């Protein structure tokens with residue numbers, strides 16, 4: 534284990550680089566947007582430079598955010614996206630778009646062996662209580678008995694992938710022959726209100742909902758087209774939302790009880 538800020542170069546001997554470093558929750562990536570875009574641009578350059586130097590295979594954890602607020606649904610990899618380059622999400626979504634560009638340019642110019650995966654909303658045990666993404670927010674609020682915060686009217690949709698499924702897809706991509714980009718996500722699509730009600734039902738049916746304004750550029754809908762992942766990687770998710778939530782809730786419950794005692 535080496536603690537290192539990837540905006541600074543590093544010299545290592547490695548065969549494979551899983552490049553995941555980047556704050557992924559809006560609260561965290563918007564806390565220091567300049568640092569976020571530095572991580573996506575300078576950090577990715579440093580990791581690609583490392584891959585080039587030691588001849589390592591490089592996998593970029595890109596995101597469904599490269600599709601922005603999509604006007605094609607579900608989103609296939611060919612869709613070029615609808616992204617605001619000057620909005621509050623740009624440090625993250627435009628940052629990841631540049632990261633993809635860098636990966637493909639290093640591949641074309643320097644023959645770096647790249648893999649690009651576009652991850653759709655992923656959740657699971659061991660997320661931080663203050664992560665700030667919707668699944669953990671709702672779980673923590675329901676366990677604490679406070680109202681679940683819904684942004685907008687809750688009709689916006691997301692597709693939630695359980696972390697173990699995601700990791701399996703990521704390793705198949707890294708160790709397979711296809712460069713990508715490849716969508717990895719669970720096509721099960723839910724409105725945020727449905728997610729809130731599901732978690733309410735599973736933890737505390739009396740939990741209230743509270744509504745807040747929708748943040749700027751919040752995507753209205755999100756669902757991966759995973760045809761490529763199925764055909765090229767033989768991958769598809771195996772854990773549905775209720776099963777995944779059950780395991781995630783149990784983990785949050787035991788950690789929060791341990792903190793209290």
Ligand SMILES: NC(=O)c1ccc[n+]([C@@H]2O[C@H](COP(=O)([O-])OP(=O)(O)OC[C@H]3O[C@@H](n4cnc5c(N)ncnc54)[C@H](O)[C@@H]3O)[C@@H](O)[C@H]2O)c1
Pocket residue numbers: 537538539540552553554555556557558561572576594595596597651652653654655656
């Ligand atoms: N979880 C998702 O739903 C999701 C969706 C799409 C894409 N992704 C991508 O997958 C990756 C991992 O996501 P996550 O949910 O685990 O994110 P996270 O925010 O929970 O964790 C990100 C990690 O990156 C580290 N990091 C951030 N900046 C760094 C820097 N400059 N140098 C070194 N380390 C740095 C943080 O310390 C943290 O450990 C990210 O690149 C994210 O963009 C995740």
